[in-house]
Amino acid sequence: MQRKHLTDHHRTAYHFQAPSNWMNDPNGLVQWKGNYHLFYQYHPHGPLFGKIHWGHAMSADLLHWTHLPIALSPTEGGPDEDGCWSGCIVNNQGVATIVYSGNAHGRQLPCVATSQDDDLRTWHKYAGNPVVADWPAELDIVEFRDHCVWQEGEMWYQVIGSGFKGVGGAALLYRSPDLLRWEYLQPLCVGNKDESGTMWECPDFFPLGDKHLLTVSSIPDGLVYYFIGSYQNFTFTPESQGLLDGGRHFYAPQSMRDDQGRRLMFGWLREGRDDTDLLQAGWAGAMSLPRILSLQPGGTLGIEPASEIEQLRLRRHTVEPQTITGQQTVVEQLFSNALEINLDIDSQTASSCGLILRDSAYPEESIAISLQEMGLNIEANNGHTAQEAEQYSLVIGRHTLRIFLDGSVLEVFIDGRACLTERFYHSAPQQLNLSLFASGGEATLHQMDVWEMDTIWQ
Structure with missing residues (x-):
């Protein structure tokens, strides 16, 4: 199948793609021991969405990628038996730690895996997964998945994508002393269903300049919204907003801060053809070029391709x-x-x-x-x-x-x-x-x- 792809002019020359089959969201973006790592949602058994694994590639220069073995696979009978869905990687005192959504029986819950490898090839799932046992019982929410995790002082924080029924998308804020015991705090931010959809997937939240930026992938809009604003007392207050990309083929982006201090982002480029064409091609999905985000004078968002592309x-x-x-x-x-x-x-x-x-x-x-x-x-x-x-x-x-x-x-x-x-x-x-x-x-x-x-x- 990979040999067949060599003559497929719809494949890309300088955008990252999986060797074959289905790929979607970028996951676990991290620069580890000098190398960039790109994990991604991957179905290794066909070009249509299925039981999702984590694909993995590594690069020294953000341009040329080496495909590595699959990082995460569903565990039969486990909390991720129907798929290892989207998540992120953090550095926990020198230990690379994945926080991802384990999918089982139609519901997704946070799970953890760790690696001690220099090139992050081998991962070990935490025996106590899931690390959050259920959705917050007091909330009337539509979905609960996808993670952005960061550290402030001695505490870890994460936002999980969600949405309040009849209200709009939401990013729910949790905290933990050890990435294993999580306490729900409150909504970080709640949207308006008429302006940014009923469910927010793949939230990404980080400081940018003297502000904070929240990006969310919206259901049913199929668009990626960004909000620039202020963060204090566990609440994010948007001051401006816009579309991260005006097209409907860019979705589920994730960002990281690299060793150069840049806020670097990849997004999934969805296909625009039907399942019959995908089955014939034998592959689906690509990554965007690496994009550099910045806060411009006047508090506006700057988006440019990484200079390495030149x-x-x-x-x-x-x-x-x-x-x-x-x-x-x-x-x-x-x-x-x-x-x-x-x-x-x-x-x-x-x-x-x-x-x-x-x-x-x-x-x-x-x-x-x-x-x-x-x-x-x-x-x-x-x-x-x-x-x-x-x-x-x-x-x-x-x-x-x-x-x-x-x-x-x-x-x-x-x-x-x-x-x-x-x-x-x-x-x-x-x-x-x-x-x-x-x-x-x-x-x-x-x-x-x-x-x-x-x-x-x-």
């Missing part, structure tokens, strides 16, 4: 600054669908402007990335139907876009403060051409660079 740049194509009217091809004969495109463009008098990618062998297929009065829009046309991504609202004018095309993945970073992700499934690339366009007036290209990108796999 090491993958190969052949460069530069387009000179110019006035854009109509549509004109600016780069031809790209024989790769692994590209980075940096675009600095001003709409000026145009009502719409942007970039079109088209393969000369399949002229009916295209990807259009456009600045319009309604905001940034991505439209992927496979020759039969046009699929529009969720638009990202912005004021039309001058904007800088960093566009990453990789197999069936498209990530667009907007002005270093937002991102829009799309999945698409076009024919095998033969000769990509890039065109700029402006309609309803003139636009100005200030800068455009295109790089063909190297693969992260041997």
